[in-house]
Amino acid sequence: MSNNELLIISILFFGLGLYLFLQTRNISKQFKKSEDKKDYSNIIMMILLIIIGILFIPWIFSNSIFNSYGKSNEIGDTIGGITAPFINGLSAVLVYLAFNAQVEANKLVNDQFQLQQIESRFFELLKLHRDNVAEIGIGDSYGKKIFVTLIREFRLIHIKLQKINLEERINLNSRQLMEVSYLILFFGFGPNSSRQLEIALNHYNKTGLFDLLKLKFDNKDLKLVAMKERKLQYTPFEGHQSRLGHYFRHLYQTVDFIHEKKIDIDKYSYVKALRAQLTTHEQALLYINSLTQLGxxxxxxxxxxxxxxxxxxxxxxFNPETEFFRESDFPEKYFEHQLD
Incomplete structure (x- = not known):
């Protein structure tokens, strides 16, 4: 075989190998897509090209410029020797593509398994949240309606604290008034809770603040008047830590569970399902809780x-004149009423 013949053969088979490689990549990308309708023209073209090559290459060698090949075994040996590297290379490429496809398939299966675990755990947490709310009780009231009562007591504390703030010149600002009112609602005054409330109030660096508030709120006559005026079925100002502590911890942990997941999921949709369980008064109490060091x-x-x-x-x-609440702290169109 002359050098020119070898060069021509090499160019032909290199071109064929390159074409098959590019077509293989295109087909691999196509089948990774999720569309139902796929274009099979590339596959058909590859098959036809291979068949044509198998049928006509021997004829080309025996009837063209390659006259030195008179015997079929010589033609076969030459074709085999020249095409073997290209075929082996193409085989390696196909194996590589198949391996990548298997890796992608394994990743997909693993992601689906993780998604099932996440959904199972999330809906379990969601059920626990509902159960927690249903079990929260004050007096004869249970479930979501107690949050209406809690907001009512909070506002009673807030009004009383505003008056104390002015009369005693404590100089708490509007946000601090909300925070301290919630801390009184949460801890209250009692054998154990008073100590915890005192520690929490140290955050404000107001000397004698706890003693003053204990004197004003831990008053039997005041509690009886408040119960009558606000139609409360329980004694106010004694705290709700046993109710609200567990409630807010579980609520936070449920959101945190979804947020910390590394898998690509629509986290907002999951938390939205949780938020849909919250009444207006629950959301309001969550906001007030978030203002304090507790939340x-x-x-x-x-x-x-x-x-x-x-x-x-x-x-x-929230009363804009007496209660701290700034919509400016939130992005534009954050609230439902801003979407109209």
């Missing part, structure tokens, strides 16, 4: 904003 993680981890946890609080729920 500031809702802000530091951006859960309150990212997942729009208090999206459904209507305008005017």
């Amino acid at each position: 500031n993680r809702w802000w530091t981890k951006d859960y309150l904003i990212k997942y729009k946890m208090i999206k459904n609080i209507p305008p005017g729920f």
